[in-house]
Amino acid sequence: MNYPNLNEARKRTKEKVEYCVNDYAFSSIFQGKKYFLRTYGCQMNEHDSEEMKGILEFLGMSPCEDLENADVILLNTCAIRENAHDKVFGYLGRIKHLKEERPDVIVGIGGCMSQEESIVEEIHKRHPYVNFVFGTHNIHELGNLLIDAKEGEQDILVYSKEGEVYEGVKYKRDSSITAWVNIIYGCDKFCTYCIVPYTRGKERSRKLENIVKEVQALKEEGYMEVTLLGQNVNAYGKDFQDGTEFSDLLEAVAQTGIPRIRFVTSHPWNFTDRMIDIIAQYDNVMPYIHLPLQSGSTSILKKMGRRYTKEEYLELYQKMKKKIPGVAITTDIIVGFPGETEEDFQSTLDVVETCQFDGAYTFIFSPREGTPAAKMKDDTPIHVKEERLYRLNERINFYSKMNNEKLLEQVVPVLVLGVSEKDSTKVYGYTDTMKLVNIQASKDTIGSIIPVKITEAKSFSLDGEYQIENT
Ligand code: SAH
Ligand code: SF4
Ligand code: F3S
Secondary structure (H helix, E strand, O other), X not given: OEOOOHHHHHOOOOOOOEEEEOOOOOOOOOOOOXXXXXXXXXXXXXXXXXXXXHHHHHOXXXXXXXXXXXXXXXXXXXXXXXXXXXXXXXXXXXXXXXXXXOOOOEEEEEEHHHHOHXXXXXXXXXXXXXXXXXXXXXXXXXXXXXXXXXXXXXXXXXXXXXXXXXXXXXXXXXXXXXXXXXXXEOOOOOOOOOOHHHHHOOOEEOOHHHHHHHHHHHHHOOOOEEXXXXXXXXXXOHHHOOOOOHHHHHHHHXXXXXXXXXXXXXXXXXXXXXXXXXXXXXXXXXXXXXXXXXXOOHHHHHHHOOOOOHXXXXXXHHHHHHHOOOOEEEEEEXXXXXXXXXXXXXXXXXXXXXXOOOEXXXXXXXXXXXXXXXXXXXXXXXXXXXXXXXXXXXXXXXXXXXXXXXXXXXXXXXXXXXXXXXXXXXXXXXXXXXXXXXXXXXXXXXXXXXXXXXXXXXXXXXXXXXXXXXX
């Protein structure tokens, strides 16, 4: 048994990052079996699930939508907030019943919750029917874990080590139009509220040439868009200690000529002028930046360990707006951080009024075991926090709609991704500024970038019509 350890996970030593090539275990015993995979959390987890699917299908399995019909059940979990935990344990209850009826079903728990010692202990003690637990550093070993489970072994395979960089991953991508591309793993920022540096290990970048090769190959396969992924993309290359930075990578990726490039997430700290220039300079780097604010109060930002002040955030924001024509900026905000006063909260609202964000994800602070903020004195009652969240969301939605309304009657390029969920006579896609548009257009447009005239603006989406060009 190999329990994860949050104290160990906190350590960052000078240990060299290992660059490895995947060598997946193969066995034919899973041929024709069905797997059910449920993913929680962020884009990083979505993309990790694409790796898990790649491994499962390499073993000859195919996906199934129904838990009840599955031979293998995997949950790829998230640990960012308490409700993420609750959802997984709720689901485990359902799986328990299933296991009673069909003991042969193999159940595995992966993702960020697997990196938390208390969770692994709880699974081990209270949910002994779970066949294996595997961490975010052990996805490539999924094949071995399944083979062991078939032989009746129970495994807990979670490293608290700093991490490796694996190449040659077999992804089964969810889309044939847009693709995620990992550029940097882990996080070294240790914002005081956040569990991610513990669950994902040390910041380590993939080699620039490997990323460019992956994008090139995606382009050749016909992909229209890549999203470069990292908890903090502008930390890219720092670990090489040779002066490489995110702007170098972004430029190299732009030069592949893939039609659209996006990236998430950018930290406001260390976002260099050159990064802004490259975004402005290349037409295929989309004018859209997700720039988490977290709080507009400098004293709360300090307690959060965010490394910027309210003024520095605003300065960066204005610079981006000025230098990148038509840029859309979205953000993340936490309310009710320990010690947040009404005045602090007003500072957050003040930044929202100034920046008029295109959109925001807003959260109530959730204490995460093992993080410094979980131990800070927090005497704001929950109803006050809820009321702040409500007031904040009202302003966020107001500006989101206002920004959407600016597009009314304009013709904008939209990459069409599929048939609209709500109305099967329509298709949906995203503008270069990452706004969702439902479009009256034929299914033949899926996979293309088409001109769309915006006819209606709501808070969270737009409606539009395909402007067929006269050629
Ligand atoms: N790397 C990204 C964030 C990843 S987590 C960044 O630095 O911006 C996504 C968002 O979840 C964070 O931006 C933050 O707003 C929120 N979050 C993280 N930990 C949280 C916690 N303990 N309670 C509430 N929200 C949290
Ligand atoms: Fe968490 Fe901060 Fe790292 Fe983002 S930068 S993942 S919020 S520690
Ligand atoms: Fe959740 Fe892990 Fe992402 S904690 S938000 S899945 S990095």
